[in-house]
Amino acid sequence: MTLATSHGTDLFLAELAQNLGTDVVVTDRDVVASYRHDQSRFTDSTDPVAVLMPRDTGQVSSMLALAARFGVTIVPRGAGSGLSGAANASEGSVLLSLHRMNSIVEIDAGNRTVVVQPGVITADLRAAVSKVGLHYPPDPGSVDFCSIGGNIATNAGGMCCVKYGVTGDFVLALCVVMADGQVLRTGHTTVKGVAGYDLTSLFVGSEGTLGIITEATLRLVPTPRAAHTLVASFPTLESAGRAVASIVHAGLTPSMLEILDRTTIKAVDAMTRMGLGDGVEAMLLVQSDEPDARDVLGRIEQLSTEAGASDTVISDDAAEGEMLLEARRMALPALEQLGDWLLDDVCVPRTRIVELIAFIEEVAQRHSLTIGVFGHAGDGNLHPTIIYDSNDAQSSASAVAAFNHITEKALELGGTVTGEHGIGQLKKSWLGRELGSVGVQVHHAVKEALDPAGILNPLGVLPPRDSV
């Protein structure tokens, strides 16, 4: 199929405005420019031709049916908080923002499910279900401003995953507008269901390349108990790694198991004057919301001490626990003080995190860069944060080189190039490396089956077919 010329796109927008009203088609240059890209760095973007702002599934369907007819490429966008460029507008494309579709349609407490539109802010969803004693666990760092649709499209994670799993683990059913405008309903609202292919999971994490999610039914859990908190400081990175291994080996499953490296600790200390201690090379921040949380954290404290922890603090008070987690929450803001930042996201087997962090320290030295590492130790999912100067070409080049070295190392350690941020435009070539030739071919086969004209997010996710 031939994609639309600029004239064809104008005709498309005019017909859309005529059919659905002018308020759903925005072409104001300032507004349009503000929808150009997400929060990623080192990704390409361009101003979209226009921004579509549908109010319901019917409008999204009409938009895509018409886009298919005119050959207009459509880039869907949630809240724009992504870090991989999955929502970046590409040349000649029209952006479709789901922010107006922000209703919580129904909370079914008896079946522990909620039906939501994609534009609902994740924190608002969590607040709404908590009022009826239910809990939606996924808690990406952007929880206060990201949208549930974007979370589903990228299969977002967070600190809860070590116990509760990722976004996809909570998606039971979807309403998806396909590239030709047809409306597909996937999944089931029951707890179990194996009727047909698991199309729900196929759309979760597909980053707007296979269809546009316009409604989701999510599984909820009972509100957990207030968590107990443990912070352990270590004199060496290796001792913190030994502690993580012991915790996993002992069969303990905390509800949070985070790590900060010395660069991050120093940055946090410089900003907050928390006095985290000079000799501290790594910290673990642990929570448990089990009925026997006191025992669980007691055992983790003991394992930490045996592994060489120099200091441990435990609290069973929720407010005090929040204060103890301040260092984790301040990790990115503190690193941001040091310059421009490129936030990576890799995941390795839990047993390999010390190797990865040690390698990152080496890379930082080699490139004379500051790289802070924090993240989800319990999942092996780390966020190396490379500090650089975007006005200095040499520094920018070093940042990119370090980013690539780290991503390659993650693959070498048996890991994956992204644990929770997604591929977007940032890691397409790395996805090719991870998938290999057959995997890339199968990805293209699936994409062509569901979007034969290549209308949806044309620069997202897929590495070129012949690139590996």
Next chain:
Amino acid sequence: MTLATSHGTDLFLAELAQNLGTDVVVTDRDVVASYRHDQSRFTDSTDPVAVLMPRDTGQVSSMLALAARFGVTIVPRGAGSGLSGAANASEGSVLLSLHRMNSIVEIDAGNRTVVVQPGVITADLRAAVSKVGLHYPPDPGSVDFCSIGGNIATNAGGMCCVKYGVTGDFVLALCVVMADGQVLRTGHTTVKGVAGYDLTSLFVGSEGTLGIITEATLRLVPTPRAAHTLVASFPTLESAGRAVASIVHAGLTPSMLEILDRTTIKAVDAMTRMGLGDGVEAMLLVQSDEPDARDVLGRIEQLSTEAGASDTVISDDAAEGEMLLEARRMALPALEQLGDWLLDDVCVPRTRIVELIAFIEEVAQRHSLTIGVFGHAGDGNLHPTIIYDSNDAQSSASAVAAFNHITEKALELGGTVTGEHGIGQLKKSWLGRELGSVGVQVHHAVKEALDPAGILNPLGVLPPRDSV
């Protein structure tokens, strides 16, 4: 593509025997006949032309590459314990049995993962990982004789699902031989990973129609505590239903929550003389393996009593708990004593199970049939078991009519036509009803993308494109 003639299939088998050795190609009529069908009723089957018995992924790849060249249709099979006809041989097809590929390749205790070949018996897998303090939760009723490959291909469930989830929740990565013989690796061996489309979940539950699974990496959990057990007897079905609703509403998550209806209870009592009580119309069998299991079951006991339970028994002793579960384990064997049986599998929202069971009682009366209902109340996943006489055409027709009424009712209650047994050949038309026209089209698009020649399990899962 043109499918093979009988002569073409002979050439295929001859070339395969020449390339891979005669021991992987079995044409003995008695052996071949024994691979004709799984354990389903009312499904079509025919003797396969031959049975292929590969020993490794390379052989499966060679077999499919050659099958693609000759246009030979291939039906993969695990242990043949399925209940929907997904492994039934179709006219002119060659059966491919994975039973020789039964190695547990690697247990990685540090990362709580295991790599298995598809032919491993699920109970053997559970026993092997338990030796290193780990647990593989999924426990389909056939756990002692089904294979993990079949479990993955059908996304099997069991009694654990109410707390731990289904088979698919434990599959991290797959090795899949595609319809053209290419070898695809999906997923990641890390806990988290969002690189590319979730092809792993697409193959889970695809019942041999999209590819042949030759290796899987599974997630494990620490060995749970010994469970405490509660059995509650109810004078009415409604009171048992109220108890289930109260348990869910109270935010309690037992590790097992099963229900037996009066027909099942009477059948079990007739066989075992357990003395389950004449006035008992429904029983709930509950376990908890939480650290506060005593409290959890105490609260569930109280909620059951408030809902109207006439009798409750609690045990914190594992062996005694096993005895208390005897009635649940004997449900199907006891119903089997009454005649031929057609075991259904539907899933409804947890809040609708009483309506479904009451409807089933009505259907049984209307058709003068005995239908026992047992299953996973905590998931809304029930197994109505229709007793009939296969030598009596009228009785058989009534059984099929009842089966269809029940399946339709499940859809009407907001449920799904299969919670854990799969579609196979048994429920293809029902799948069409559940998916609707767009869903069926998308299923065909995916099938054609991955198996363009239609070589894999050609009669499985997919309803005809124009059937809805």
